[in-house]
Amino acid sequence: MPDTLQPRDAKDVEAAVQSALAEGKTIEIVGHGSKRAIGRPAQTDLTLDLSALSGITLYEPEELVLSAKAGTPLAEIEALLAAKGQQLAFEPMNCAAILAGVASRGTIGGALATNISGPRRIKAGAARDHFLGFCAVSGRGETFKSGGRVVKNVTGYDLCKLMAGSWGTLAAMTEVTIKVLPRPETEQTLLIRGLEPAQAITAMTAAMGSSCDVSGAAHLPAEIAVRVPAGEMAGGAVTALRLEGFLPSVAERMRMLEVLMQPFGELGSGDEMVSRRLWTAIRDVAPFAAEASNRSAPGHERALWRVSTAPSRGAEFAAAIANAAHAHIFYDWAGGLIWLTLEPGQDAGAALIRRAVTAIGGHATLIRAPASVRAAIDVFAPQDPAVAALTKRVKDGFDPKGVLNPGRMWAGV
Amino acid sequence: MSVAMPRPDQSVLARRERIVAALRAIVPGEGVIAAEPEMRPYETDGLTAYRQLPMVVVLPETTQQVSRILAFCHAEGIKVVPRGAGTSLSGGALPLSDGVLLGMAKFNRIREIDFANRLAIVEPGVTNLAVTQAVEHAGFYYAPDPSSQIACTIGGNVAENSGGVHCLKYGMTTNNLLGCELVLMTGEVVRLGGKHLDAGGYDLLGIVTGSEGLLGVVTEITVRILKKPDGARAVLIGFASSEDAGECVGKVIGAGIIPAGMEMMDRPAIHAAEEFVHAGYPLDVDALLIIEVDGPRAEVDHLITRLEAIARSCRAVACRASSSEEERLLFWAGRKAAFPAVGRISPDYYCMDGTIPRARLPQVLKRMRELSETYGLAVANVFHAGDGNLHPLILYDANKPAELERTERFGADILRLCVEVGGVLTGEHGVGVEKRDLMPAMFSEADLNQQQRLKCAFDDKGLLNPGKVFPTLHRCAELGRMHVHAGRVAFPDIPRF
Numbered sequence: 077m078p079d080t081l082q083p084r085d086a087k088d089v090e091a092a093v094q095s096a097l098a099e100g101k102t103i104e105i106v107g108h109g110s111k112r113a114i115g116r117p118a119q120t121d122l123t124l125d126l127s128a129l130s131g132i133t134l135y136e137p138e139e140l141v142l143s144a145k146a147g148t149p150l151a152e153i154e155a156l157l158a159a160k161g162q163q164l165a166f167e168p169m170n171c172a173a174i175l176a177g178v179a180s181r182g183t184i185g186g187a188l189a190t191n192i193s194g195p196r197r198i199k200a201g202a203a204r205d206h207f208l209g210f211c212a213v214s215g216r217g218e219t220f221k222s223g224g225r226v227v228k229n230v231t232g233y234d235l236c237k238l239m240a241g242s243w244g245t246l247a248a249m250t251e252v253t254i255k256v257l258p259r260p261e262t263e264q265t266l267l268i269r270g271l272e273p274a275q276a277i278t279a280m281t282a283a284m285g286s287s288c289d290v291s292g293a294a295h296l297p298a299e300i301a302v303r304v305p306a307g308e309m310a311g312g313a314v315t316a317l318r319l320e321g322f323l324p325s326v327a328e329r330m331r332m333l334e335v336l337m338q339p340f341g342e343l344g345s346g347d348e349m350v351s352r353r354l355w356t357a358i359r360d361v362a363p364f365a366a367e368a369s370n371r372s373a374p375g376h377e378r379a380l381w382r383v384s385t386a387p388s389r390g391a392e393f394a395a396a397i398a399n400a401a402h403a404h405i406f407y408d409w410a411g412g413l414i415w416l417t418l419e420p421g422q423d424a425g426a427a428l429i430r431r432a433v434t435a436i437g438g439h440a441t442l443i444r445a446p447a448s449v450r451a452a453i454d455v456f457a458p459q460d461p462a463v464a465a466l467t468k469r470v471k472d473g474f475d476p477k478g479v480l481n482p483g484r485m486w487a488g489v
Numbered sequence: 490m491s492v493a494m495p496r497p498d499q500s501v502l503a504r505r506e507r508i509v510a511a512l513r514a515i516v517p518g519e520g521v522i523a524a525e526p527e528m529r530p531y532e533t534d535g536l537t538a539y540r541q542l543p544m545v546v547v548l549p550e551t552t553q554q555v556s557r558i559l560a561f562c563h564a565e566g567i568k569v570v571p572r573g574a575g576t577s578l579s580g581g582a583l584p585l586s587d588g589v590l591l592g593m594a595k596f597n598r599i600r601e602i603d604f605a606n607r608l609a610i611v612e613p614g615v616t617n618l619a620v621t622q623a624v625e626h627a628g629f630y631y632a633p634d635p636s637s638q639i640a641c642t643i644g645g646n647v648a649e650n651s652g653g654v655h656c657l658k659y660g661m662t663t664n665n666l667l668g669c670e671l672v673l674m675t676g677e678v679v680r681l682g683g684k685h686l687d688a689g690g691y692d693l694l695g696i697v698t699g700s701e702g703l704l705g706v707v708t709e710i711t712v713r714i715l716k717k718p719d720g721a722r723a724v725l726i727g728f729a730s731s732e733d734a735g736e737c738v739g740k741v742i743g744a745g746i747i748p749a750g751m752e753m754m755d756r757p758a759i760h761a762a763e764e765f766v767h768a769g770y771p772l773d774v775d776a777l778l779i780i781e782v783d784g785p786r787a788e789v790d791h792l793i794t795r796l797e798a799i800a801r802s803c804r805a806v807a808c809r810a811s812s813s814e815e816e817r818l819l820f821w822a823g824r825k826a827a828f829p830a831v832g833r834i835s836p837d838y839y840c841m842d843g844t845i846p847r848a849r850l851p852q853v854l855k856r857m858r859e860l861s862e863t864y865g866l867a868v869a870n871v872f873h874a875g876d877g878n879l880h881p882l883i884l885y886d887a888n889k890p891a892e893l894e895r896t897e898r899f900g901a902d903i904l905r906l907c908v909e910v911g912g913v914l915t916g917e918h919g920v921g922v923e924k925r926d927l928m929p930a931m932f933s934e935a936d937l938n939q940q941q942r943l944k945c946a947f948d949d950k951g952l953l954n955p956g957k958v959f960p961t962l963h964r965c966a967e968l969g970r971m972h973v974h975a976g977r978v979a980f981p982d983i984p985r986f
Contacts, residue, residue, distance in 0.1 A: 080986040088983045097973045128984075138739035139846050139877070161745055191687065202687055204695060205664050216971060220939040221932070226844040227657075228876040228916040230650045230699050231924075231931060232958065233940045234663065237695025241688055258745035281605050287628070287716045289784065325788030332785070386684035388605040412606075412686055439689025457689030462679045466946065467691055473942035476971060485690065 078104070080123040086211060086219065086250035092124055093248065093479065094217035102482050105244040107147050107183030110171045111190055115243055115484045116455050117447040126185060129250055134225065137162055141208065141225055143253040146185030153184055163259040166203045167194025167355075173365035174380060174444055185249050191241035194359035195292035195318070198284070198409050204240035206255040212239070212247035215475020225253045238470070244481040245489055246474035260320035265292070265351040266333050267344040268315040273297065273391040273407065276315040279340040280410040281388060283317050286336055288329045292318030293410035294358050300406045303363040304354060316346075318355055358408055364417050378404070378417035379424035379445040385438030387412035396432040401425055420445055426453045433457070456485045492539070492580075492922050494956040497587040501567055505544055508567060512547050512589070515557045520595075522546040531572065531590050535637070536580040536923055538839075538893060543570065543584035548592045552670060552678060552708040555591070559706065560676025562589055568952050569674070571702040573613065573645030576637040578840055579921025581649060581701050581957060593644050596708060599623050606684050608667055610711045613644025617651075620712060629714040632659035635917070636825065643710050650699030652917035654750040654824075657875035659715070661917070663698040670709035671697060674948040682711065696943065701919050702954040704947040718783035721749060722793050723820045726800045727774030727807035731755065734776035735850045737803035738874045741780065744799060746792060748875060750781040752824050755854065757869035758831065758882070759823075765830035768823030771807040778874065779820050827871045828882065835867070835884035839896045843907030844916035847877040856906055857881060864899040866892075878916035879907065905930050920958045928960050937961070942968050 083089045096103050101121035106112060108127060126147040134143035137160045144153060150168060157163050168187040172178045188210075193202035209223025222235035239249060268279055276295035283290050294316050296304060301314040317333060319326045334343060346354060357363070364380055385393050390411030397403045397416060403425075405416040418425035424445040433440050439457035442450065459467060464486070471478075471489045483489070501508070509523045522528055523545050533540045549555045562569050568588035575582050584590045596612035599619070603609070604627055609620055617638040620631040634653035635641055641651065647669065652661045659665070668682025681694040688694065697704050728734040734753055741748065754762065754777045763770040770777055778800075782792040793810045800808045811817035823830075831838050845853055854870065861868045867884040881903055885896040904914050904924060908931050914924045928937060937959060944951070945965035955962060 082984045082986065084984065092983055094973075097971075125986075136846065136848070138743050139848065140742065141846075191692070193687075197686060201660065201664050204687075204692055205660065214939060217973075218935050218939070220936045222936065222940070224844070224911075224913040224931075226846060226877050226912050226916075228652060228661070228844050228873070228878045229913045230652075230661075230917055230919055231913045231915050232920065232928065232937075233943055234650065234695060234699045235940070235943070237663070237692045237698070238943070240695070241690070241692050258742070258747060261745065284607060285604060285629075285716055287719045287785070289718075321784075322788055322791055324791045325784060328785045328787035384685040384687055384689070386603075386606045388603075389684075409686065437683050438685040439687075441689065459690055460679075462673075462677050463681070463690070463693070466673070466679060466693065469946035470691055470693075470943065472969075473946045474939070476969065477973075 078121055078123050080125050082125045082128050084128055086129070086213070089124070089213045089248050089250050090217060090219050093213050093215065096122060096479055097217050097477060103479055105248050105481055107186040108149070108180035110178045110180045110182035111186055113175050114443055115450070117451050118481065118484060120482065124248060126248065127183065132156060133251065140227055140255055140257060141253060142256050143225060143251060144184050145251050146249040147183050149181060150184055150187055151181040157256055158259065161259050162256045164206065164254070165196060165200035165257040166206050167196045167359050168192060168203065169194055170360045173360045173362050184252055188240055188252055189242060189244050189249065195294060195355055195408050198293065199289070199291045200257070204237050207236040207240050207252065208255055209253040210236060210239060210249050211251040212249040214247045215477060215480045223253065227255050243484050245471060245484055246480065248480060261322045262326055262348055263318060263320040263351045264326055264330055264348065265346040265354060266317045266330065266337060267346060268337055268340050269342045269344060270312045271295065271315050271341050273394060275340065276313070276407070277388065277391050277411040279315055279337060280317070282336060283333060284410045286332070288319065288333045288336070289321070290317050291320045292316065292355050295407040295411070296363065297406065300363045300404065304357045305362065309354070316354060318351060361415050363406055364404070364415060377444065379420045379449070380415070380417050380443045381429055381440050382443050383414040383416065383429070383433065383438060383440040385412060385414065385436055389436045390414055393432055393436050396435070397428060400428050420449060423453050424449050430458065454486070492926065494585060495962065498566070501587045502544065508565070509545050511561055512545060512558065515561065516547055516549050516554050520548045520550065531584060531592065534575040534577040534580060534582040536578055536921065539580045539583050539922060541584045541586055543590035544587050546590045546592055548595050550595045552672065555672045555706055555708055556676040556678055558589070558591065559672055559674050562952060563674050563676065563950065566950065566952070568955055570954050571706050573642035573648070574616065574640050576641040576645065577649065577919065577921060578842065579915065579919040579923040581919050581921040583922050585956065591706060593642070596644070600709065603684065604629065607714050608684060608711055609714055610709060611643055613647070613707050613710060614642050617641050617643060617646055624714050628717050630717050631712055632665055632715055633662050643712065644707050647698050647707050647710055648700065648702045649919045654752060654873060657751060657873070658747050658749050663695060665713045666694060666698060666710065667713055668711035669694060669697065669707045671705040671707050673705050674950065674953050684711065701921060701958050703944055703958060704953065719785045720789055721781055721783035721817060722789050722811050723779055723781040723817045724793055724796050724808065724810040725770070725820050726778040726780065726805045727771040728776045729774060729804065729806055731776040731854050732851045733804050734778050735847060737778060737800055737805070738847060740799045740803060741796065742875070744795065746795065748780045749783040750779065751875035752779045753777065753872040753874040754824065754827065755870040757867065758827050758871050761830040761834050761869060762823035762827045765833055766822045766826050768819050770823055774806055779824055824871065831869050831882045831884065836886040836888065839883040839885060839900055841881045841883065841900050841903050842878070842915050842918035843904050843912055844876065844878045845907050845910050845912035847874065849910040853879070853906060853910060857903060860899060860902055864895055866896060866899055876916070877912065901927055922957055925958060926960045938963065938968055945969065
């Protein structure tokens with residue numbers, strides 16, 4: 077069991093990294109640990125628990141900005157925003173459904189460091205697009221900051237983009253500033269029933285290419301739809317299109333969208349409550365939670381992959397996998413985001429997935445698999461040599477001794 | 490010119506003839522320009538106060554040529570300054586006397602339009618507006634719209650992370666990119682992103698965007714395109730004070746409305762614009778807001794009604810909603826012509842670009858009026874009010890002795906003021922050479938050193954666009970050195986378990 081340090085403030089974080097450097101030790105950075113089971117398994121000397129770095133330090137709704145210490149619970153931020161009619165537009169997922177033993181919604185630092193975004197990604201952007209500034213301690217043991225607390229800023233390199241999706245391998249963030257946005261007045265979802273994946277993607281492409289301003293486009297094949305606890309989803313495949321905004325606008329766009337979708341299949345619709353439940357389930361990958369709940373036999377749950385590809389190629393990608401293995405699949409981001417599960421086997425289906433990604437384009441991340449599998453294969457997308465070398469040089473610029481989350485993304489990074 | 494550039498490398502200048510010959514071997518024909526008169530057009534960019542002839546200009550046409558040029562310059566230790574259309578307002582494309590100016594204008598083809606995936610793949614020399622023109626027949630457009638969009642190139646937009654009046658709702662360049670092909674200073678070609686969203690590893694595309702040509706040269710860019718909204722209307726609102734206008738902006742956002750555009754002008758800017766284009770702006774007001782909303786008819790009309798109510802509650806003294814497309818465009822005509830309009834009332838003007846927390850606007854304007862008196866220079870303000878991006882235009886006459894220097898000092902004071910109130914040095918124009926020496930007002934040495942370490946990962950010899958962004962240049966070896974204090978007390982009094 078590695079030693080756990082719980083710094084009280086940013087100064088403590090700096091001292092911890094400096095001491096680790098002096099002693100030649102490695103550090104795993106943890107917030108609430110909600111995404112700790114993602115990535116290559118950590119084998120570090122120390123755990124740096126940032127959960128005591130908690131608290132919202134600035135919130136100015138009219139400026140659309142919020143600053144918080146990195147370990148602030150996401151739930152606390154979401155509650156405060158909701159009270160002011162605002163939200164995190166990138167819809168960060170709750171990993172509690174898919175990962176065994178996770179009870180927390182996670183921290184803001186974790187949501188940004190992993191850059192995981194929900195269904196609204198296609199319209200509002202990812203976590204990276206709402207990340208305005210931060211303070212952090214690099215693997216060199218130096219405190220530095222980047223960005224600012226205003227929504228428009230091009231002063232210096234945009235290091236927020238680099239921190240988003242770096243999984244704690246470059247620096248330990250201590251405080252972050254994000255852009256927040258108004259919560260839509262209402263939402264409704266149009267359902268199209270009974271489509272095959274390829275037809276669904278054609279329908280979603282037409283919807284996304286319209287001026288209806290769709291903020292969520294997902295397709296759930298029949299065997300997946302039945303698992304969504306949103307009611308009205310049983311009885312065949314469901315393609316869902318979400319509209320959000322002011323009441324008169326949503327009503328008008330719904331009329332337009334119905335006309336546009338009429339030729340594709342039988343239409344249904346979900347009111348605000350059904351819509352919220354459905355998109356929360358899609359955001360949290362709830363259809364694949366049942367498998368994770370098989371906690372009596374850990375290690376036997378199906379491996380879960382998250383694949384980002386060109387939306388128009390989504391069905392083709394899924395078919396390539398499904399033909400070779402018994403995969404369970406559903407589609408978000410109008411076909412551009414594929415969630416799929418496979419029998420864990422020796423490699424969680426990695427060889428198959430990587431071949432399909434190479435042929436079709438995009439990237440795949442193994443989100444859930446036994447630690448032994450995650451230790452043995454690439455969890456993150458393998459990189460071509462030039463990008464891998466560049467990645468390593470970037471890592472060396474921030475963490476030359478490999479102190480922070482070593483090997484979490486790739487061996488040697 | 491009041492900004493010091495890296496000292497010219499005499500050994501490079503001594504080899505000039507051989508370097509020109511080597512470049513001619515890579516880019517045949519008229520792609521290498523070495524004669525002074527032909528190099529003149531490249532001596533400056535949109536920040537015309539700074540001028541410098543490059544050692545040589547090269548205009549490659551293929552990625553392979555760019556790769557060979559950079560590999561050659563890397564091996565020979567020659568500096569390189571990339572350039573798009575040269576519309577930078579911060580001197581980002583200012584040449585170096587011992588450097589190769591790498592003009593990307595010949596990369597002007599649109600390679601692919603993919604409506605199904607809502608993207609276009611373009612070369613960096615394609616102009617911003619040309620992307621929209623290539624897709625508008627199908628009702629699509631490219632959202633970022635810097636005011637130089639007729640001339641500025643996508644490659645330059647990537648380098649500067651350009652914005653525009655619509656970026657509050659639709660994002661800056663960085664929010665509208667999917668991928669790029671990038672040539673590193675070593676000549677290595679890497680592909681970042683593609684037709685899919687987000688990076689599978691580090692977001693290197695996000696880092697390259699806004700890096701001001703210091704990390705690599707993009708040779709292909711994949712941009713997202715959007716379906717045009719069904720319609721748009723604008724409302725023109727006049728206020729007796731900037732405080733009232735600022736309150737109105739806050740209330741609009743507080744009401745959950747993110748307008749497509751929300752622009753503010755102060756009295757001098759209103760008068761200059763009105764005299765120039767006769768947009769029908771009220772002249773007896775201290776601040777004018779143009780708020781535009783877009784979307785389906787029902788949404789636009791609904792929001793216009795709400796905006797008018799908010800304006801009344803903030804003591805608006807004039808309020809007019811556009812009732813036709815002509816009228817909407819007329820409202821914008823004044824704002825869009827604000828810079829040239831100010832150009833008519835003053836021999837020269839200097840355009841600043843800071844961002845402030847919007848609530849501090851009245852305080853910043855007041856302080857700016859005081860500075861204006863101190864320096865004896867008039868100032869007009871246009872302001873992207875929604876996101877706090879301020880463009881003060883300082884009026885001066887370059888022919889009067891020392892007036893440019895006084896203007897620059899005034900401008901620097903304004904930017905320091907922006908940082909002081911919690912804002913930043915630049916919202917969309919970039920640091921370039923213009924704000925380079927002000928960077929320490931916003932960043933500590935540790936902050937800047939960490940940024941430069943990132944530069945080292947891309948350009949270990951510091952040959953790509955040196956003298957921009959960073960006030961002090963360090964060697965990568967020096968920046969990489971670690972000072973580990975062995976033997977110190979382990980984890981002094983941090984709670985541990």
